Amino acid sequence: MTADPHEPPDDLCAELLGIARGVVARATGGEAIEAFVSRGEYTAVRVHGGEVESFTSASSAGVGVRVVRDHRQGFAWAGSLDPEVVADALAEARDNATFAEPDQWVGLAEPDGVAPVPFDAFDESIRSITGERRIELALELERMVRAADRRISGVRSASFSDSIGRFAVSSTTGVAGSGRGAWCSMGVLALATDGDETYTGAGSTVGFAPADLDPTDAAEDAVRRATRLFGARPARSRRLAVLLEPRQAAIIMGILGSSLSGERVLKGRSPFADRVGEPIAAAALTLVDDPTDHRSFAADTFDGEGLACRRNPLVVDGVLQGFLYDSATGRRAGRASTGSAVRSVSSTPSVGCQALAVHPGSGTFDDLLGTIDDGIYVQSMTGLHSGVNAVSGDISVGVEGLMIRDGRLAEPVREVTIASSLQRMLLDITAVGADVEWLPGGTGCPTLVIGDVALSGT
């Protein structure tokens, strides 16, 4: 941890900040420039059948340059920090700015005095892990899965990967931020076969350091998911309750979060545009976007424009509190940025959720299960990109899981869909569990019960 979060946490971050400042220093009169620079290292081991299938070792770097002149914005990026390439990107961004139409709200973030909450997700131990150890871990994960159940017919792949990323952002408005992070993860996709039926089950574990990983849990999860579906068939079409474990509930919360982007709202693409102060969900639901919560794997100190990340309540006791903004959409809405600019090197900042978290309710998974007479426990959803329309709110997804009868898990089910709308699902939440789980994507979510959705099957 560094004492002053405005100072680069290490020499490599300082070097990136130097590169960003070098680009910004080339601004001419009347020109605002922002440079976002990043560098990363990545290793991935995939094993299959007791052998290493592939071992990837890579590094990458890039720069994204935003130029604003006369209220016009231009952008260019390059996958290199070679000085000539960086200079070309600046020249292209300048040229691109001349073709945009003027917009009084467009522009870079101004320092807003919000104190950054220091967070340095960089554990040195991730650097000391050897290639041999990475391979051992992946092989051990595969072995655990294969040994767990005689019906496990194979593993599509088992992997160990780790990455280290550093970024810096600087602009002519005086914003300067940098940060670093390191993560590692393991994942496995188990195949279970009995007769002519084959099912898959996924398990994963993620951490800031190898010691955080729980491969045993990942293996058990993958095996359980693959083996409990034998005999699954479509169920009869009807309306019923849905039990969403944290992993699935987080997906629904992510769709809600995306529709609470100030940009979506300002541009007429959110079904919740005029609903601030009104109940949009059951009173049991409280949802915040809080990258300062260090339990989240997406916790961070700065947003994509270099402003301090902050805690933003979105829904409290079911009532919509407000929307998320970056600097440009904030100006347009007459509000401050909520520190919600998300970006990569190859894109300009846009508004997005960073670390959604649902407040814990009460009851364990089994308690919630016990309240359901006729329902479905969903273990996976498919077709999220084709069956979810965040503008209209319509949701229709393919699911696999187990039926619930009289408060107990019953027969497995597949080749069915569940459908509702986001607006209805939120109001139909009948229970929020106490079992908040911090998921690989950075969301913290408990089990949710949605009382009434349409199941399509036979």
Added chain:
Amino acid sequence: MGMIDASVLERVLASALRTGGDFAEVFAEDRRSSSALLDDGRVEELTSGRDRGAGIRVVVGDTTGFAHTADLSEAGLLAAAEAAAAAARGGGGGVRTVALGPVIAPGRGFDIEIAPIEVPKARKVALLTQADETARSVAGAISQVSVNYSDSLRRILVANSDGLLAEDETVRTFFAVSCVATGDTGLQTGRETVGHTIGFELFDRYDIDDLARRAADRALTKLAARPAPSGQMPVVIGSGGGGVLFHEACGHGLEADLVSKGASVFAGRVGQQVASRGVTVVDDGTMAREWGNIAIDDEGHPAQRNVLIEDGILTDYMWDQLRARSEGRPSSGNGRRQSYQHLPMVRMTNTYLLAGTEEPEDIIASTERGVYVKHLGGGQVNTATGDFVFGMTEAYLIENGEVTEPLREGNLIGNGPEVLQRIDALGNDFAMGPPGTCGKDGQGVPVGDGVPTLRVTSLTIGGTAA
């Protein structure tokens, strides 16, 4: 093209094999892209991108070592070769020499008429404004429009220790119009996209105003839509709009990497009847100008036209270099990757179902009650079970043999092997559909698809209406 000298490549490949190894490959890529976005009535942003680098892989037995670098100098490539070799953990040693053959650059059999890079940015911007104005003029209920233009020039070079040296250059141009319509029932969306492996002449082939009107109409139609049914019904898929059905129902399941891992319901079924008679499914990278068109794949093999299912009989899977090598057969030209930062794997190109003989009107007229899906969104499949979903972005009820009311969006779900056996009508009106991006293991590649009008006797509609 001269991205890297042949003599440098030979030294880098020799170095990659210095600690042993059965195969080494250098894949170099130089990609320039430009895009322009209009949203909320304003040209918001022009973006230019440049990405170049090389990925080097070394294969030892069943293990692939892979490293990539943005540094295309000999020193940079040698460092990556060393990292890839170390990752592959070859145990052997000794000097290997690699001699590259003449350059293979089959090209595509057609010329790029107007290189997008030569087109003034102002002309690209003018297209956006035109589409915005046209879409908004369709109806007052059109409350929001976004328009996206993008082009790319991708140059690749592949050299491997078998002596193969191949090059290609691909131009892609893409245009999309997305509309939001607002009504008493809330918000609805409509989107229309076009994309081909051609240059700015794309806009000689397509009328911008027509695209904008179709996107607007699609959103407007859904304002009056009723909830989609819930349950099983006959489904008629419209010509051109529904190729993703085959991409999901059988395409992914016929990728040799998934088949060999026992993760496909189509494993061990070559020679068997897997679809209704009359169903012929082809994957064809050579299809000129289509979105999934390639001259060579990302392993340097010339693109091919591969028949996967012929008259209902499964004829072959799709292959990349590694899978083909282990089976002692040639690659089918399906080894593709998102960029130099990714390993290649078996991927589709343009996947389509050949036309039948029936009149499309007759297919609808002979359907008592069902759903007519005119335009599909994306889809997803679990190749192990064969269960797949795909979204309907424009669909109608069929009642008494006539297309009637529009339906709201939703997914359809089915099982690939079952659905292929339930195709009971094929139209004579084949058409390719809009450009797609296929995702697999985190990598996206451009693909095309196409179908004639067809009928599936039963699919599950994931709606909410009883």
